[in-house]
Amino acid sequence: xxxxxxxxxxxxxxxxxxxxxxxxxxxxxxxxxxxxxxxxxxxxxxxxxxxxxxxxxxxxxxxxxxxxxxxxxxxxxxxxxxxxxxxxxxxxxxxxxxxxxxxxxxxxxxxxxxxxxxxxxxxxxxxxxxxxxxxxxxxxxxxxxxxxxxxxxxxxxxxxxxxx
Amino acid sequence: xxxxxxxxxxxxxxxxxxxxxxxxxxxxxxxxxxxxxxxxxxxxxxxxxxxxxxxxxxxxxxxxxxxxxxxxxxxxxxxxxxxxxxxxxxxxxxxxxxxxxxxxxxxxxxxxxxxxxxxxxxxxxxxxxxxxxxxxxxxxxxxxxxxxxxxxxxxxxxxxxxxxxxxxxxxxxxxxxxxxxxxxxxxxxxxxxxxxxxxxxxxxxxxxxxxxxxxxxxxxxxxxxxxxxxxxxxxxxxxxxxxxxxxxxxxxxxxxxxxxxxxxxxxxxxxxxxxxxxxxxxxxxxxxxxxxxxx
Ligand code: FES
Ligand code: FES
Numbered sequence: 511x512x513x514x515x516x517x518x519x520x521x522x523x524x525x526x527x528x529x530x531x532x533x534x535x536x537x538x539x540x541x542x543x544x545x546x547x548x549x550x551x552x553x554x555x556x557x558x559x560x561x562x563x564x565x566x567x568x569x570x571x572x573x574x575x576x577x578x579x580x581x582x583x584x585x586x587x588x589x590x591x592x593x594x595x596x597x598x599x600x601x602x603x604x605x606x607x608x609x610x611x612x613x614x615x616x617x618x619x620x621x622x623x624x625x626x627x628x629x630x631x632x633x634x635x636x637x638x639x640x641x642x643x644x645x646x647x648x649x650x651x652x653x654x655x656x657x658x659x660x661x662x663x664x665x666x667x668x669x670x671x672x673x674x
Numbered sequence: 675x676x677x678x679x680x681x682x683x684x685x686x687x688x689x690x691x692x693x694x695x696x697x698x699x700x701x702x703x704x705x706x707x708x709x710x711x712x713x714x715x716x717x718x719x720x721x722x723x724x725x726x727x728x729x730x731x732x733x734x735x736x737x738x739x740x741x742x743x744x745x746x747x748x749x750x751x752x753x754x755x756x757x758x759x760x761x762x763x764x765x766x767x768x769x770x771x772x773x774x775x776x777x778x779x780x781x782x783x784x785x786x787x788x789x790x791x792x793x794x795x796x797x798x799x800x801x802x803x804x805x806x807x808x809x810x811x812x813x814x815x816x817x818x819x820x821x822x823x824x825x826x827x828x829x830x831x832x833x834x835x836x837x838x839x840x841x842x843x844x845x846x847x848x849x850x851x852x853x854x855x856x857x858x859x860x861x862x863x864x865x866x867x868x869x870x871x872x873x874x875x876x877x878x879x880x881x882x883x884x885x886x887x888x889x890x891x892x893x894x895x896x897x898x899x900x901x902x903x904x905x906x907x908x909x910x911x912x913x914x915x916x917x918x919x920x921x922x923x924x925x926x927x928x929x930x931x932x933x934x935x936x937x938x939x940x941x942x943x944x945x946x947x948x949x950x951x952x953x954x955x956x957x958x959x960x961x962x963x964x965x966x967x968x969x
Contacts, residue, residue, distance in 0.1 A: 512681065531681045534710075554711045556866065561778060567752070570778045573710045575676075575703075577683070578727055622777065643865030644776020 516580040520545070521589030527576075535571035535579055536560045539586060547587035547617040558645030561618040562586050568622045568644070585624075587617040599665060600627055603658040611649035619645050623659045627666055635660065676713045680722045687731055687812070690839060693724050695814040698836030700724045704748055704787040707779055732786075732841065735759045741847025747786020747840045751798075752777075754785055764845060766855030770801045770874060773859045776866050786840045789825070792832040792899065799826075799900035800874035801857055804892035805849045810842035817841070826899035853878045853888075856958035858951045862938070870939045871895050873951035877959040879915065884965075886913050889956070891923070896931040896948050903930040906952065915965045923956055924949040 512531045517524065520543060527542045539548045539562065548571055551559030555573040562571045563585040590598040600620055603609075610616050619642055626633055626641045633641075638656050647655060682700065684690035694700070700722040703709055712718050726732065732748040735757045743763060745754070751771040754760055760768045774780055774788075774797045788798045789809075807822040811834060822843075825832050834840065855876030861867040872894035878887045889910040891903040906926035913919045933944035960967060 530675065532675045532678060534676065537675060554714050555707060555775075555779060558776070558778060564781075567781045568778050569781050573706055574782065575706065575710070575725065575727070577681075577725070580728075640865070641777055644778040 514577055516577060518579045518581060519583045521585055529576050531575075531577055533576040535562070535564075535569075535574040535576050535584075538576040538579070539571060539584070545586045545588050549614055549617060551614070551618075556646070557615070558618040558622060558642075559615055561621040561645065563621055563624060567625065570644070585621070587620055590620070600624070600658070600662045603662045603665075604655070607654045607658040607661065609650055609654040609658040615645060615647040615649075619647065619655055623662075626659060627663045629663065630667070630670075632663060632667060633660075638663075676710060677716065677719045678713060678723045679720050682722070682724045684724065684726065684729070687726075687729060687839070687841065690724060690726050690729065691812060691814045691837075694839060695837045697722060697724070702726055702790075702839060704790075705750065705782040705784040707775075707783045708787060708791055726839070737763075741851065743845040743847075743850065745785060745843040745845070747790075747843060748784045749786075751775075751780035751783050751785065751788075754798075755780070763850045764801075764805065764855070766857050766874065766876065767798065767801045767805075770797050770857040770859070770872075773797055773857075773861075779866075785843065789822070789843070790832060790834060790840055792826055792828075792830045794829065794897065794899050795868045795872065795895050796900065797857075797859060797869060797872060797894070800872045800892040800894045801855065802843065802845075803900050803902055804855065804874040804876050804890045805845050805853075806890075807849075808844040808846065809840055810844060811835075811838045812841040813838045819844070823902065829898045851878075852963075854959050854962035856955045856962060858955050858958075860947050860951060868938075869895050871933075871944055871947040871951060873948070873955050875952065875955035875959045877956070877963050877965075879960070879963045879965050883963070884915055886910050886915060886919065889923075889959075891927065891952055891956070893931060893948060893952075896933045896944060898932070901930065903927050903952065905929040910956075915960060916968050920953050920956060920967070924953050927952045 517526045539545045549559035551557040553572045555570045560572040561568050622642050703723050703725045732746045736744045755768040755772045785798050788796045809820050853876050857874040859869045860871045874892045877889050880887050894900045906923050909922050909926045935941045
């Protein structure tokens with residue numbers, strides 16, 4: 511089968527992968543890049559467990575051809591920690607609020623929340639729910655996930671105000 | 675790994691059209707939120723694919739000197755909703771596609787894919803029908819412009835020749851000028867669901883805002899394809915903006931629809947929705963256009 515080399519930025523680093531053209535982005539990120547935070551759930555765009563950011567926006571990597579990643583910027587949960595491996599505020603908030611039970615859905619939810627937690631103005635809980643409406647959780651009942659996102663967004667907005 | 679056979683990756687629209695001529699049976703892959711899923715289900719195993727997703731020349735919204743809006747087919751639903759020209763001239767289209775799936779699906783799904791699938795539930799289809807959109811269908815041999823009204827031939831069947839590619843969706847100025855619209859999607863869930871019924875209405879009022887100059891109503895899932903309610907439109911045109919107008923619309927709107935019973939809803943419930951949503955979307959459109967319904 512046809513193979514192809516593609517170049518993209520993954521979690522801030524320029525990478526080249528030699529892939530089978532039939533691979534999904536999920537196959538490439540887990541298989542070729544070893545990024546196991548990208549969860550292999552439904553495989554048909556229903557559950558959001560495989561969510562990654564492409565050029566800053568959330569996409570289901572299970573229904574995205576790996577070849578389309580050529581030239582793009584990909585961010586997975588692994589890219590949220592700092593150089594020392596310390597986890598980010600949103601990850602810590604998920605732990606603190608009890609938003610993680612089995613944890614399978616967690617990386618997907620966190621990636622979906624990135625565009626919201628960086629907003630200038632606070633979102634309503636309804637708006638937060640809408641932003642995570644492409645992600646399913648079978649354990650938590652969602653409330654604590656919304657709590658964690660809301661808390662992180664508030665914290666970031668407060669931090670921005672302090673630095674101005 | 676997706677189960678397809680050969681993948682073609684044209685670098686330009688011209689190359690894509692040339693490939694489509696040589697391999698008319700190959701499937702065009704836009705955002706893939708339909709085809710890649712069908713591949714997973716094994717329904718399309720062994721097919722050949724022409725991926726056009728990377729063709730940026732087929733992405734974005736622009737306006738011609740004559741005021742015609744040109745929507746390129748690979749524009750994502752998010753791209754449509756965020757686009758300044760759509761927000762200014764056809765905000766109802768942005769609202770409609772903002773109700774599709776969830777954020778991830780709206781980032782990958784394309785408006786061209788949505789209408790070329792030919793399904794009656796396509797959230798963009800109703801509004802595009804209600805705005806008399808024109809489709810630019812290109813092949814290596816030339817271009818034809820087809821009114822969207824004539825595009826749907828049956829459930830999942832559209833008038834797109836095997837060698838053709840949808841290259842633009844045009845909304846004439848006449849269609850959006852001084853026109854305000856409203857879309858209502860009735861579904862069981864707020865996200866990740868398909869419409870039980872969809873209704874898109876738009877209205878142009880007379881200068882004094884007391885009469886209907888032109889009303890257009892389109893439905894999704896009220897028939898095997900997205901359709902216009904021409905009988906109700908005809909009855910409403912020229913009518914005074916009053917409560918009687920709403921009765922006339924609800925009395926006539928049934929004449930144009932052919933809903934059926936499915937696991938989502940019964941025919942009777944859909945008929946009820948047809949009347950109720952047409953009424954509500956008409957009221958909302960009139961209000962957006964600055965009119966008030968008296969009596
Ligand atoms: S694994 Fe991709 S959406 Fe479920
Ligand atoms: S924590 Fe188990 S699925 Fe969400």
